[in-house]
Structures are given as C-alpha cells and as structure tokens.
Amino acid sequence: MYYDHNPVFPKGFFWGASSAAWQVEGGVAEGGRTPAIIDLNSKKKKPFADNTVAADHYHHYKEDVALMAECGFTSYRFSLSWSRIIPGPDRKVSEEGLAFYNGLINELVAHNITPIVTLYHYDMPVWVDEKYGGWHNRAIIDEFEYYCKVCFENFGDRVKYWLSINEQNMQIVYGDWLGVSKGCTNWFVEQWQINHIMNLCHAKAVIACHEMVEGGKIGPVPGYVPIYPETCRPEDQIGAMNAEEFTEKIWCDTYAYGEYSNFVKKYWKDNGIDPKILPGDEELMKAAKIDFFAVNCYRSNTGKFAPHDAEAGAYILNASGVKGNLKFPTVPGVYALTVNPYVEYTDWDWEIDPSSIRYATRYMWDHYHLPMVITENGFGAHEHKDAEGKIHDEYRIKFLRETIYQLGLAIEDGVEIFGYNPWSFTDLLSTGNGMAKRYGLVYIDTTDEEQVAANYDLSKLSMGRIRKDSFYWYSKLIKSNGQDWGTDMSHYQK
Numbered sequence: 001m002y003y004d005h006n007p008v009f010p011k012g013f014f015w016g017a018s019s020a021a022w023q024v025e026g027g028v029a030e031g032g033r034t035p036a037i038i039d040l041n042s043k044k045k046k047p048f049a050d051n052t053v054a055a056d057h058y059h060h061y062k063e064d065v066a067l068m069a070e071c072g073f074t075s076y077r078f079s080l081s082w083s084r085i086i087p088g089p090d091r092k093v094s095e096e097g098l099a100f101y102n103g104l105i106n107e108l109v110a111h112n113i114t115p116i117v118t119l120y121h122y123d124m125p126v127w128v129d130e131k132y133g134g135w136h137n138r139a140i141i142d143e144f145e146y147y148c149k150v151c152f153e154n155f156g157d158r159v160k161y162w163l164s165i166n167e168q169n170m171q172i173v174y175g176d177w178l179g180v181s182k183g184c185t186n187w188f189v190e191q192w193q194i195n196h197i198m199n200l201c202h203a204k205a206v207i208a209c210h211e212m213v214e215g216g217k218i219g220p221v222p223g224y225v226p227i228y229p230e231t232c233r234p235e236d237q238i239g240a241m242n243a244e245e246f247t248e249k250i251w252c253d254t255y256a257y258g259e260y261s262n263f264v265k266k267y268w269k270d271n272g273i274d275p276k277i278l279p280g281d282e283e284l285m286k287a288a289k290i291d292f293f294a295v296n297c298y299r300s301n302t303g304k305f306a307p308h309d310a311e312a313g314a315y316i317l318n319a320s321g322v323k324g325n326l327k328f329p330t331v332p333g334v335y336a337l338t339v340n341p342y343v344e345y346t347d348w349d350w351e352i353d354p355s356s357i358r359y360a361t362r363y364m365w366d367h368y369h370l371p372m373v374i375t376e377n378g379f380g381a382h383e384h385k386d387a388e389g390k391i392h393d394e395y396r397i398k399f400l401r402e403t404i405y406q407l408g409l410a411i412e413d414g415v416e417i418f419g420y421n422p423w424s425f426t427d428l429l430s431t432g433n434g435m436a437k438r439y440g441l442v443y444i445d446t447t448d449e450e451q452v453a454a455n456y457d458l459s460k461l462s463m464g465r466i467r468k469d470s471f472y473w474y475s476k477l478i479k480s481n482g483q484d485w486g487t488d489m490s491h492y493q494k
C-alpha cells in the first residue's frame with residue numbers, strides 16, 4: 001500500500017502507557033496486602049528480581065499521574081492486585097486496598113486520563129494458591145468471579161474499560177516461566193485443563209462486567225507475536241501456521257467465538273487430551289461476548305517446519321552474523337521457531353520489528369472484526385544516567401516512532417484501533433530481569449543492586465523520577481494526536 005500522507009489517528013484516540021501491579025507498585029506488605037505467588041517467584045527464582053519496592057508507585061502514584069498528565073496522556077492501563085483488595089480466604093474486602101486504587105483512579109480521572117484496568121496480571125494471592133492449588137481447581141472460578149465483582153462494584157462507576165486475564169496464552173505456552181505449571185505432573189495434558197478453567201474465569205468476568213458496570217466494556221489481553229514463515233517452502237508456511245495456532249490463535253478464537261475451534265478439538269482427540277469440559281461450560285463461554293481485544297505486541301517470531309523426530313524443547317542457534325544466544329522452541333512434528341535474518345535483536349534477543357504491530361492488528365481484524373487497543377509494546381534496554389543525570393534513549397524513540405507509524409498505517413489499512421499504551425510509563429520490573437531491563441519513558445533512579453544493598457529500605461533509596469528523551473518525544477507526538485513525528489516520515493508511507 002502506498003499512502004501519500006502520514007497516518008491519521010482517530011479523534012479521541014487513547015494515548016497512554018501500561019503497567020502491572022506487581023511490577024510497578026512495591027508496597028507489598030502495606031495497606032494490608034498479602035503475598036502473591038509472583039512475589040515468591042521474585043524472591044526465589046532467578047533472574048526474577050525482588051518486587052518489594054519495584055518502582056514504588058504505591059507511594060509515588062500522585063507524582064506519576066502528574067507526569068502522565070504533563071506528557072499528555074489520555075489513558076493509562078494498569079492492573080489491580082487481587083491480594084491487596086482481598087487479602088485472605090475470609091473474602092473480607094480490604095478498605096485500605098480499595099482506598100489505594102480509588103486514590104489512583106480518582107487522580108487519573110481528575111487529569112482526564114481514562115483508566116484501562118486489568119483484573120489479573122500474574123499475581124494470584126498466595127492464599128488462593130494454597131487453598132485451591134492454583135489454577136488446577138475449578139473452585140477458583142467462583143473465587144475469581146467474587147474478586148471481579150468486588151472490583152466492578154467499587155470501581156465500575158469510573159472505570160469503563162476492563163481487561164480480564166493478561167496473556168493467558170503466554171501463561172500456558174510458557175507455563176513454567178510464570179509458575180502456572182506448579183504442581184502439575186503431566187503438563188502436556190494439564191495445560192489444557194488449566195486453560196479451560198482460565199477461560200471460564202475470563203467468561204465470568206466478561207458477564208459480570210456487562211451486568212454490573214453501566215456502559216462497561218471488557219476484553220481479553222492476548223500476547224500477540226506474529227509468526228512469519230522462514231521461507232516460501234510450503235512446509236514452512238504450514239509450520240508457521242501451526243506456531244500461530246499453538247501460541248495465540250487457539251486463544252483468540254475461543255475469546256472471539258466463545259467456543260473451541262475444530263483445530264484444537266481435533267488436536268485434543270488425536271492426543272488423548274481431556275480438557276475436562278463439564279456440562280454448562282460451553283454455554284457460559286458462549287454467553288461471554290467480548291467488546292474488544294487488548295493486544296500486547298512487542299515483536300514477531302519466525303516459524304518453520306519441524307520433522308516429527310526433531311529434538312524437542314529449546315535449542316541454541318548460532319547463526320553467523322546473529323547473536324549467539326538465541327533460544328527457540330521446537331515442537332516435533334508441529335513447528336520450530338527460528339532466527340529472522342532481516343531484523344535486529346535487542347540485548348535480550350527480542351526481534352526489533354515495528355511492522356509486527358501492523359501485521360498483528362491486521363491479522364486480528366481480518367479474523368475477528370473486533371476493535372483493538374494496544375496495551376503493551378515497547379523496547380527493553382540497559383540504561384544509565386549520563387554525567388548530567390539524563391537518559392538519552394534515542395533507540396527507544398526510533399522504535400516507538402516506527403512502531404506507532406506502523407500502527408497508524410494499520411488504521412489507514414482499515415483496522416479499528418482505539419488506543420496505544422506502550423510498556424511502560426516509568427521503568428518497572430521486567431518479568432525476569434528486574435530493573436536491569438528498562439522500558440520506561442521515565443527513568444526510576446534505582447537499581448536492583450541498590451535495592452538489595454539497602455535491604456529494600458525506602459529511606460535509603462532515591463526512587464527519583466527522571467524524564468527520558470523519549471518522554472519529550474512521545475509527549476509532542478501524542479499532544480498532536482499522532483502528527484508531530486519530529487522528523488520527515490515520507491519514506492515510511494508504504
């Protein structure tokens with residue numbers, strides 16, 4: 001496609017950024033909050049970093065919202081901590097927990113920033129995990145529904161955009177990473193049973209939102225990584241399609257249509273997998289009509305054919321001219337992921353591919369015809385202050401500029417997208433790399449090492465907020481509703 005103009009973003013487009021409670025808040029033992037499973041991960045599982053302090057948003061939220069307003073935000077996507085709101089098995093709602101989120105929501109509303117709120121972002125309360133054994137037990141469905149209803153009841157007058165479960169697909173595909181597979185003895189089978197329970201939790205949240213929140217809209221948050229075929233060899237095309245199915249499409253199909261696709265049902269049958277679907281479950285899923293998709297998209301992957309006798313699991317590829325650390329999963333007989341020689345990679349081997357967001361949103365639009373909001377995208381990097389205490393993150397500006405332009409081109413292509421919320425506003429904890437992998441438009445003046453040395457004592461930590469160069473660049477772009485790119489973009493108009 002060739003366009004002779006820069007993309008035009010719709011009036012009222014949501015420009016903001018994104019976070020998750022456990023990665024940004026800190027204050028883990030304050031306001032009555034009890035531990036979440038992810039806190040334990042962050043203490044024991046390396047390279048996870050301790051989230052006791054994180055970005056200390058818990059104490060800095062007013063300053064953070066003021067900075068968002070200064071930047072020109074019209075939206076902010078964040079998550080609620082279940083164990084801050086319901087700290088124990090007696091289901092007693094914490095007034096202090098509600099007060100914290102009411103304070104944050106009121107502050108956003110006062111600055112004309114629309115809250116977009118995730119109900120669940122990896123932080124199951126430890127008490128839920130202990131009582132039910134995590135996601136394995138159907139009893140969690142009722143507990144999750146109760147929690148969602150508390151949220152809708154208390155925040156639904158001001159929060160109209162809700163997100164159910166963050167990256168359910170990635171939690172299943174990489175079950176070990178975020179602890180979802182804990183306690184499983186046969187993950188091959190149990191992942192589908194857990195996934196089914198999560199689908200029912202999602203469905204309950206969707207239905208309750210529509211019943212309880214006047215004008216409320218709700219959607220799921222798939223982590224979307226488009227899969228390009230390695231070559232035009234037909235086998236590689238099918239391998240890429242298989243990868244697409246098994247990492248994201250199965251989930252998106254289920255959310256959009258409220259039923260499992262033939263593809264996954266046949267796969268279960270062929271492999272003797274019983275996902276334990278009970279009478280009434282499919283009706284519940286069907287009744288949960290989502291309003292939009294929230295899309296997390298950082299990069300693309302490349303897929304290819306994998307012979308049925310290929311070695312399973314991750315392997316290390318040492319392609320010449322490419323970083324030597326790339327790890328790609330192989331699923332024998334289904335697909336293998338591989339290196340893409342046409343893109344560069346971040347320090348953490350993530351493909352730097354601004355076009356992936358255009359591909360992802362076009363693909364999603366073609367399949368589901370539902371509006372989308374981008375709830376994550378971004379560039380993780382090692383960063384340090386220079387001698388003047390500034391952070392010159394020109395690589396992030398380049399990445400954001402090209403990505404947002406591609407998103408604009410998707411809109412020009414006819415895709416309905418109503419907002420862009422990159423990860424993240426301030427630096428916050430990366431899932432596995434703590435503060436070492438920074439994503440923010442605003443630098444947080446702390447490091448994992450300083451936090452350890454200070455024994456997580458806030459009185460010994462600066463936690464200052466420093467606007468990065470990307471903050472100023474993004475501010476100009478969003479205040480002009482996506483017109484002031486800071487440079488000539490005509491070479492991108494295709």
Ligand code: BG6
Pocket residue numbers: 020023166167170223296376380423429430431432433437
């Ligand atoms: C998304 C998650 O998948 O990726 C976030 O929703 C996460 O929680 C983000 O932080 C970036 O990944 P990472 O591993 O670099 O923190």
